[in-house]
Amino acid sequence: MSGERMIVSGGTIVDPATAVPRPGDVVIDGDRIAGIAPPGSVSSEGRVLDATGMLVLPGLVDMHVHLREPGQEYKETIATGAQAAVAGGVTSVACMANTNPVNDSGAVTRFILEQAASAGLARVYPVGALSLGLEGRQLAEFGEMRRAGIVAVSDDGRPVMDAGLMRRALEYARMFDLLVIAHEEDCGLAGGGVMNEGVIAVGLGLRGVPAAAEEVMVARDIALAELTGGRLHIAHLSTRGAVDLVRAAKARGVVVSAEATPHHLFLTDDAVADYDTNAKMAPPLRSRADVDAVRAGLADGTIDAIASDHAPHHRDEKDVEFEHAANGVVGLETILGLGLRLVSEGVCDLATFVLRASTAPARLLGIPAGTLAPGALADLVVVDPKRRWTVDPTTFRSKSRNTPFGGWDLAGKAVTVLVGGRVVHTDTAANPALRVAS
Amino acid sequence: MAFTRRHLTGLRGLTAEEIATILDQAASFKELSERVIKKAPTLRGKTVVNLFYENSTRTRTSFEIAAKRLSADTINIAASSSSVGKGETLVDTARNLEAMRPDVIVVRHPSSGAAHLVARHVSCAVINAGDGCHEHPTQALLDLLTIRERRGEVRGLTVAIVGDLLHSRVGRSNLHALLTLGARVRLVGPPTLVPREFAALGAELHHDLPSGVRGADVIMMLRIQRERQGTNLFPSIEEYSQYFCLTEEAVRLADPHVIILHPGPMNRGVEIATSVADGPYSVIMDQVTNGVALRMALLCLLAARSRADAATDADAGVEIERGVARA
Numbered sequence: 001m002s003g004e005r006m007i008v009s010g011g012t013i014v015d016p017a018t019a020v021p022r023p024g025d026v027v028i029d030g031d032r033i034a035g036i037a038p039p040g041s042v043s044s045e046g047r048v049l050d051a052t053g054m055l056v057l058p059g060l061v062d063m064h065v066h067l068r069e070p071g072q073e074y075k076e077t078i079a080t081g082a083q084a085a086v087a088g089g090v091t092s093v094a095c096m097a098n099t100n101p102v103n104d105s106g107a108v109t110r111f112i113l114e115q116a117a118s119a120g121l122a123r124v125y126p127v128g129a130l131s132l133g134l135e136g137r138q139l140a141e142f143g144e145m146r147r148a149g150i151v152a153v154s155d156d157g158r159p160v161m162d163a164g165l166m167r168r169a170l171e172y173a174r175m176f177d178l179l180v181i182a183h184e185e186d187c188g189l190a191g192g193g194v195m196n197e198g199v200i201a202v203g204l205g206l207r208g209v210p211a212a213a214e215e216v217m218v219a220r221d222i223a224l225a226e227l228t229g230g231r232l233h234i235a236h237l238s239t240r241g242a243v244d245l246v247r248a249a250k251a252r253g254v255v256v257s258a259e260a261t262p263h264h265l266f267l268t269d270d271a272v273a274d275y276d277t278n279a280k281m282a283p284p285l286r287s288r289a290d291v292d293a294v295r296a297g298l299a300d301g302t303i304d305a306i307a308s309d310h311a312p313h314h315r316d317e318k319d320v321e322f323e324h325a326a327n328g329v330v331g332l333e334t335i336l337g338l339g340l341r342l343v344s345e346g347v348c349d350l351a352t353f354v355l356r357a358s359t360a361p362a363r364l365l366g367i368p369a370g371t372l373a374p375g376a377l378a379d380l381v382v383v384d385p386k387r388r389w390t391v392d393p394t395t396f397r398s399k400s401r402n403t404p405f406g407g408w409d410l411a412g413k414a415v416t417v418l419v420g421g422r423v424v425h426t427d428t429a430a431n432p433a434l435r436v437a438s
Numbered sequence: 439m440a441f442t443r444r445h446l447t448g449l450r451g452l453t454a455e456e457i458a459t460i461l462d463q464a465a466s467f468k469e470l471s472e473r474v475i476k477k478a479p480t481l482r483g484k485t486v487v488n489l490f491y492e493n494s495t496r497t498r499t500s501f502e503i504a505a506k507r508l509s510a511d512t513i514n515i516a517a518s519s520s521s522v523g524k525g526e527t528l529v530d531t532a533r534n535l536e537a538m539r540p541d542v543i544v545v546r547h548p549s550s551g552a553a554h555l556v557a558r559h560v561s562c563a564v565i566n567a568g569d570g571c572h573e574h575p576t577q578a579l580l581d582l583l584t585i586r587e588r589r590g591e592v593r594g595l596t597v598a599i600v601g602d603l604l605h606s607r608v609g610r611s612n613l614h615a616l617l618t619l620g621a622r623v624r625l626v627g628p629p630t631l632v633p634r635e636f637a638a639l640g641a642e643l644h645h646d647l648p649s650g651v652r653g654a655d656v657i658m659m660l661r662i663q664r665e666r667q668g669t670n671l672f673p674s675i676e677e678y679s680q681y682f683c684l685t686e687e688a689v690r691l692a693d694p695h696v697i698i699l700h701p702g703p704m705n706r707g708v709e710i711a712t713s714v715a716d717g718p719y720s721v722i723m724d725q726v727t728n729g730v731a732l733r734m735a736l737l738c739l740l741a742a743r744s745r746a747d748a749a750t751d752a753d754a755g756v757e758i759e760r761g762v763a764r765a
Contacts, residue, residue: 197635198635199635199638199639201635202604202633202635202636202639203450203610203639204550204551204572205550205551205569205570205571205572205573205605205607205610206550206551206570206571206572207571274554275550275551275554275555316527319527319529319555320527320528320529320555321528321547321549321550321551321552321555322549322550322551322555323549323550323551323570324549
């Protein structure tokens with residue numbers, strides 16, 4: 001299909017799927033990438049997006065978000081979540097099933113896809129429930145949901161405590177090549193804890209969740225992945241021990257992947273001091289040693305993906321006693337800036353960041369994204385790497401404001417975002433010189 | 439004046455000087471309670487709200503008597519008789535009370551951090567009367583007042599705190615303040631109730647009672663809550679008692695001049711033998727008496743600063759001095 005031609009010219013292209021970062025012009029034909037040309041070598045017919053001095057990345061793929069619709073539209077809708085996504089440079093998201101009703105049927109999956117289509121911004125890929133109602137008892141109909149459009153299954157937020165059920169899920173999911181995403185937290189060990197177990201929790205008089213609560217489940221599920229050959233993906237890895245377990249499993253050839261969140265890559269349980277409920281999430285913020293281990297895992301590939309675990313909550317659900325506050329933080333609008341900060345702090349190089357935040361999650365989910373190769377969907381983000389900005393939750397497109405990063409000074413922002421060759425977000429304030437010329 | 443904070447949500451972070459200021463002020467108020475007319479005009483025109491989300495006899499009564507002896511108006515709100523049952527949030531309740539212009543809100547709540555939350559949303563002074571498993575600063579301050587009276591300087595004393603430290607707000611407040619004042623603090627109990635993290639806060643951990651109390655100048659017993667049974671933190675109250683009940687035999691291991699404290703309410707025969715609770719080294723009733731003086735001191739220090747512009751602040755300061763002088 002030949003559509004309107006557009007050239008994103010003069011930027012530095014970072015596409016780990018094809019090559020090292022290099023200057024070039026991205027030629028877009030309709031909704032797809034036609035090719036990459038040496039800078040200035042193609043005629044500037046049609047629309048030209050001047051990306052001089054900018055980075056041009058494949059749109060980010062956030063494989064772990066909560067869009068809250070259906071059922072909790074006061075926190076977020078698919079439309080507002082999609083707006084937040086593109087404003088943050090994220091062009092594809094995988095949304096978790098803990099909606100109301102739960103996404104455990106083709107009907108709910110189709111509803112989500114229809115809402116996403118009418119929003120027309122980021123691409124939304126639903127994750128189906130692993131068990132009916134997320135109740136951990138009976139497998140949901142993977143096949144029906146797969147036909148409707150799910151890309152993975154998960155009871156995210158509700159750890160699958162029944163090892164037998166997890167085994168069957170991993171086994172059965174193979175029939176549909178579905179990724180099984182696991183929130184690893186042993187409920188007995190978590191024991192109603194509300195933050196990391198450690199000195200901070202003891203000082204605050206808050207019940208702690210030990211690192212072992214995550215590690216015993218990671219160990220269990222790695223054994224089950226070995227048993228079944230199913231594709232296990234561990235959500236939001238947060239402890240040193242869990243990183244070690246995944247590293248060792250990968251070394252012996254187990255099919256296992258893992259993701260980490262920006263908050264687990266930057267923050268420790270110190271952030272909870274003074275009972276800041278924006279630092280409350282599951283798994284909780286851990287110790288400095290854990291943060292360092294998660295960073296090392298991200299750098300060496302033990303951790304495949306960066307995902308935000310975008311979890312919008314209304315202010316009323318956070319402005320309460322810490323133990324009663326909702327778990328989770330929003331993250332779509334900060335994942336890019338924080339990711340670039342990982343690069344500037346030397347945790348990984350730019351190409352590795354793009355690999356973790358776009359290419360790898362796209363491959364894990366089996367979705368068409370994560371590259372600027374010819375023929376690929378023209379989902380890309382133009383980033384001004386020098387643009388300094390301060391995280392101001394009041395400016396978020398998300399309906400919710402629950403971030404622990406408010407006030408952080410970051411460098412690098414999405415200034416133009418394309419989905420399917422269409423400009424879905426521009427931040428003209430960032431760089432008035434950047435324009436779409438015809 | 440060495441105490442200029444707006445709220446008292448905990449003792450962690452307070453300086454030795456700040457603690458001494460409160461204790462000195464409290465000592466000066468003790469005499470008032472021994473008079474025939476137990477009243478001073480210090481807080482006349484001030485309003486103290488006791489907002490209690492947990493049952494309390496001792497603490498609530500102590501705050502109420504303290505406020506009344508200083509001529510403040512007091513209002514007691516018990517969670518069961520307030521709008522809490524209708525689902526109002528703590529923040530909304532606090533804001534509504536704030537709108538009635540109290541000078542001090544004394545809050546007790548089952549959630550750790552509740553007093554911080556209230557303090558963030560009101561402009562009047564907030565006193566934490568116990569929040570979950572976090573802190574109970576006035577209890578620890580009255581304990582310190584009692585220790586200071588009986589043993590002189592706190593610096594250099596060895597204090598053993600025995601019991602369920604994991605869940606104890608009294609234990610935490612005492613730990614912080616005792617360490618700040620230079621005491622040596624031993625925490626005594628089973629590892630399930632005295633987790634290792636306390637060592638990082640500066641305490642010595644003991645998992646057997648004899649070693650924990652040996653040579654101690656002060657033994658502070660904590661209440662063991664029966665509802666902890668069934669959580670597998672210990673097998674049974676009976677077994678707990680066999681290992682950690684403070685008996686006369688155990689007391690004999692301590693310093694000959696040991697004093698024994700308990701914040702109440704006591705489970706006689708469970709964490710403390712009746713003969714010990716009522717023994718000559720027990721200062722448990724002194725603690726209760728000191729609680730009133732301590733809370734008077736704190737109300738004075740905080741109410742004087744509450745909602746005051748510079749002019750009235752100065753007036754209140756004068757009034758405090760006058761009140762103290764009369765007391």
